[in-house]
Amino acid sequence: MKKLNITFLFMLSAFSFAQEISKERVIEIVSTLASDEMKGRKFGMTENDKAAEYIASEFKNNNLAFCTGDSYLIPFEYKGQKGYNICGVKKGKSDKSLAFSAHFDHIGTNNNKEGDNIYNGADDDASGVATVIGLADYFKDKKTDYSMVFMAFNAEEVGLIGSKALAENQNLNPILDKIKALFNFEMLATESQFGKNAVFMTGDEFSDFDELINANAVNGLKVYPDPYQGEQLFYRSDNVNFVKKKIIAHSISTVDMNKAFHYHAVNDDMKIVDGGNLTAIINNFAKTIEKLNTKNFNPVYNDKVKYDF
Numbered sequence: 001m002k003k004l005n006i007t008f009l010f011m012l013s014a015f016s017f018a019q020e021i022s023k024e025r026v027i028e029i030v031s032t033l034a035s036d037e038m039k040g041r042k043f044g045m046t047e048n049d050k051a052a053e054y055i056a057s058e059f060k061n062n063n064l065a066f067c068t069g070d071s072y073l074i075p076f077e078y079k080g081q082k083g084y085n086i087c088g089v090k091k092g093k094s095d096k097s098l099a100f101s102a103h104f105d106h107i108g109t110n111n112n113k114e115g116d117n118i119y120n121g122a123d124d125d126a127s128g129v130a131t132v133i134g135l136a137d138y139f140k141d142k143k144t145d146y147s148m149v150f151m152a153f154n155a156e157e158v159g160l161i162g163s164k165a166l167a168e169n170q171n172l173n174p175i176l177d178k179i180k181a182l183f184n185f186e187m188l189a190t191e192s193q194f195g196k197n198a199v200f201m202t203g204d205e206f207s208d209f210d211e212l213i214n215a216n217a218v219n220g221l222k223v224y225p226d227p228y229q230g231e232q233l234f235y236r237s238d239n240v241n242f243v244k245k246k247i248i249a250h251s252i253s254t255v256d257m258n259k260a261f262h263y264h265a266v267n268d269d270m271k272i273v274d275g276g277n278l279t280a281i282i283n284n285f286a287k288t289i290e291k292l293n294t295k296n297f298n299p300v301y302n303d304k305v306k307y308d309f
């Protein structure tokens with residue numbers, strides 16, 4: 001009897017808690033990418049390759065399949081420098097997929113002789129990568145209706161170059177052609193101007209994506225319209241290279257533009273990360289996405305969106 005009880009307890013805990021991503025896990029991912037050893041993950045530097053390899057190893061731990069060829073690492077070149085994007089896929093019941101992305105590169109170091117000279121980029125965008133890996137963790141042992149594509153983009157900071165290379169890579173067409181919607185996560189480490197457990201989405205006026213997410217949202221998670229319309233963030237983030245392919249693609253963020261003094265500054269490090277809020281957002285997105293299937297989630301663009309710009 002004793003043995004049975006232990007097995008029962010184990011099963012119970014596996015079903016009710018195992019899939020929640022812990023705050024420790026989220027902090028582990030953000031702090032690995034934002035560590036001083038990563039030297040700001042600048043495109044073209046060895047530390048940028050190191051960050052790419054770390055993300056690939058997390059994709060492997062989550063049993064993702066390769067998007068193309070025999071590696072998660074997909075090389076590209078820009079101005080004579082080589083770098084990698086990272087792409088992994090999880091098969092669902094349907095071939096149609098939801099995609100999750102974030103950029104992992106940042107802006108490197110400066111030459112200041114005194115004080116901090118490393119741009120750790122904890123918020124920008126280790127927090128987004130932690131969200132992507134957190135979702136891969138969450139869905140590792142789950143069978144979903146939609147297939148899932150997980151991507152980490154390089155060279156965002158030099159002009160959205162990595163996502164462009166990935167979106168235009170012909171070898172990826174079998175994957176990209178099946179993407180129904182892309183969630184691009186960009187800077188989620190601080191509390192939004194709408195408070196905790198809240199994010200804003202760029203380009204909310206162009207599709208019904210946010211309405212559909214809010215209709216399925218769990219635990220009070222809320223997606224707000226982009227409050228910084230004048231900034232044209234929809235056309236200035238990695239999602240845009242997929243918009244050009246007419247894929248529903250929005251960026252999701254918590255950054256409070258009126259208070260983000262850490263933006264592209266050396267103090268974008270672990271000290272500004274609200275690990276509790278980030279963890280709640282990741283788990284609540286995961287549980288919300290878990291409710292989505294090919295029947296109840298089919299966002300479409302309206303005619304206000306531009307595909308050529």
Ligand SMILES: [Zn+2]
Pocket residue numbers: 103124125156186187
């Ligand atoms: Zn960024």
